[in-house]
Amino acid sequence: MSNVNIVFTRVDNRLVHGQVGNVWVTASGANLILVVDDEVCKDSLQQSLMKMTADSVGVKIRFFSVQKTIDIIGKAAPSQKIFIVAKTPFVIEELVKNGVPIKSCNIGNMHKSEGKEIFHEVHVYTDKNDIDCFERLKNMGVDVYIQITPNDRKYVV
Template sequence: MGEPNIVLTRIDNRLVHGQVGVVWTSSIGANLLLVANDDTAADPLQQELMSATAETSGVGIRFWTLQKTITTISKASARQKIFLVVRNPEDVLTLVKGGVPIKQLNIGNMHFSKGKTEITKKVYMDDTDKAALKEIAAAGVDVFVQDVPEDKKQPLEEVI
């Protein structure tokens, strides 16, 4: 098998919702949404809600654990233009360390929670998040913050 055609990887706490499933998917020309998240892979209700959004966009959607993503993504067809969506930086780091060929990482939405500080209006990070993102960038991934496609990309080194 060849290398999977991952057109973009995005961190979004909400995973697939209107902005991801419609705006981003059409903007980057993806035809498959791949949600790599252990909890969602085991939650039929979350899958049903996200599948409805994908259906609206006319794209396929899969829900895989991180491990299944690592072991299976290399079998993707060249026709599949994959939009990989994950919940947090630590999950992306797991995928990168597992050999998933991520070239670009869009940080889109990381909600506020205790101990996190504001990076942008929609991105909050703690030291663990920052360390994971720096390690991902050090592995050669282009890491940037961008809420919607028409926003200017903010390189990681400019925001943390």
């Protein structure tokens, strides 16, 4: 599976939106956005909204569950430059634990919710479980960092 061409991985509660489509896809050189989410892969309305963003920047988009991603990502063509996006770092951790060759993970937006405290500026809210997940990812060799847009400073977690 090490031949899989994953060019960018991002945690963003919003999944695919203008910032991901217009800024990160361009900066990463991706030609395929892979949304890894067990709920969205079954929700055609959310998919159609995200597909509009992908279409506007001329890239393909796929919606897979965590397990489907683990099962088939190794079959990706070398020409596919894959941008993985998930809502939580726990999804990324599950992928890595199951052999998906993710080398780095950009932490984008993690919204404020009950029990979450500000971790970085105004975009990343975490609890102890999130921070522990970041540490586990780092221990598995994943470079975990916060960077809201490519022009912003990169903060190593």
